[in-house]
Amino acid sequence: QQPVQSPQAVILREGEDAVINCSSSKALYSVHWYRQKHGEAPVFLMILLKGGEQKGHEKISASFNEKKQQSSLYLTASQLSYSGTYFCGTEHLDGTSYGKLTFGQGTILTVHP
Amino acid sequence: SAVISQKPSRDICQRGTSLTIQCQVDSQVTMMFWYRQQPGQSLTLIATANQGSEATYESGFVIDKFPISRPNLTFSTLTVSNMSPEDSSIYLCSFGDTEAFFGQGTRLTVV
Numbered sequence: 001q002q003p004v005q006s007p008q009a010v011i012l013r014e015g016e017d018a019v020i021n022c023s024s025s026k027a028l029y030s031v032h033w034y035r036q037k038h039g040e041a042p043v044f045l046m047i048l049l050k051g052g053e054q055k056g057h058e059k060i061s062a063s064f065n066e067k068k069q070q071s072s073l074y075l076t077a078s079q080l081s082y083s084g085t086y087f088c089g090t091e092h093l094d095g096t097s098y099g100k101l102t103f104g105q106g107t108i109l110t111v112h113p
Numbered sequence: 114s115a116v117i118s119q120k121p122s123r124d125i126c127q128r129g130t131s132l133t134i135q136c137q138v139d140s141q142v143t144m145m146f147w148y149r150q151q152p153g154q155s156l157t158l159i160a161t162a163n164q165g166s167e168a169t170y171e172s173g174f175v176i177d178k179f180p181i182s183r184p185n186l187t188f189s190t191l192t193v194s195n196m197s198p199e200d201s202s203i204y205l206c207s208f209g210d211t212e213a214f215f216g217q218g219t220r221l222t223v224v
Binding site for chain 1: 155156157158161209212214216217
């Protein structure tokens with residue numbers, strides 16, 4: 001089942017904050033976050049494995065709720081380099097999908113000067 | 114971190130022909146994955162390539178259309194067979210579990 005990402009697009013000025021959400025109808029084994037710039041391959045940002053987990057650093061961080069069905073990516077004090085499409089990738093708990101990711105539809109983030 | 118090389122980076126092919134995409138990793142990996150990304154869309158998993166066994170295909174993808182080889186732990190190929198314009202897409206290989214590393218992608222245009 002494809003996770004649902006929201007919003008579909010975000011436009012920011014430099015220095016503004018954004019939150020991108022990723023939701024699943026079933027509990028997940030893990031959630032990954034990637035950023036893809038136009039014409040390039042996705043680049044790994046972080047993985048969350050534990051319910052209630054929060055990780056990352058001051059500028060880019062993420063959380064995973066206790067039920068392991070919802071994750072949020074927080075982009076703080078955005079920079080021009082943050083522009084791109086953000087994808088969450090999820091792994092499910094069926095025991096057969098280790099390493100196999102189902103991606104959300106993506107969130108296009110545009111940061112203007 | 115490991116390096117993954119994918120080629121060709123792009124190709125324009127005639128309908129009805131086949132294209133084989135190669136993916137080389139600089140270290141041994143257990144599983145490799147092949148994804149398709151249609152223009153402006155998300156990534157969709159085509160199949161999981163395991164060394165020494167047949168690839169495992171996701172719903173909507175079949176071996177006759179997308180045969181995969183995995184002769185060793187560092188290399189895999191994906192063939193897009195009997196191509197039609199609907200196969201125009203970016204194809205990406207990847208590996209990794211706690212962090213997925215992606216090849217640079219193959220941008221395929223079928224005319």
